[in-house]
Amino acid sequence: MSNNSKDTIFIGKKPLMTYVTSTIVQLATKPSVTIKARGLTTSTAIDVSQIVLKKTNPAFEISNVSINSESLVSTDGKNRDVSAIEITITRKNS
Numbered sequence: 001m002s003n004n005s006k007d008t009i010f011i012g013k014k015p016l017m018t019y020v021t022s023t024i025v026q027l028a029t030k031p032s033v034t035i036k037a038r039g040l041t042t043s044t045a046i047d048v049s050q051i052v053l054k055k056t057n058p059a060f061e062i063s064n065v066s067i068n069s070e071s072l073v074s075t076d077g078k079n080r081d082v083s084a085i086e087i088t089i090t091r092k093n094s
Contacts, residue, residue: 011037011045019048020055023089027052027060032090038070042085049087063090 007026011019019035026033037045049062066086074080 007032008034008036009048011035011041011048013041016044016047016051019044020051023048023052024055027056027089027091032063032088035087035089036084038084039082042083045085045087049089052089059092060089061092062087064088 007030009019009023009026023033023035035045035048053060053062064086065088068084069081070084071079072082
């Protein structure tokens with residue numbers, strides 16, 4: 001699948017349902033959406049994916065989950081490893 005056929009939702013500090021709504025809106029026009037989060041927001045990304053699946057059942061499924069860590073420079077100038085997650089939700093073939 002090319003990058004043009006999927007969209008990305010970056011999880012931040014907004015309310016959970018903001019990301020759920022954004023994901024569902026994107027899935028209305030895109031075959032695939034990737035939810036990305038780092039650090040403390042990774043649990044929010046998991047919650048978003050699960051709520052989206054429950055609200056759209058059985059139209060979509062999780063097609064890929066990728067976890068890794070990224071090195072970032074913190075405000076005090078030190079390198080920090082931060083956990084990251086990407087969850088791809090794709091339209092089911094029926």
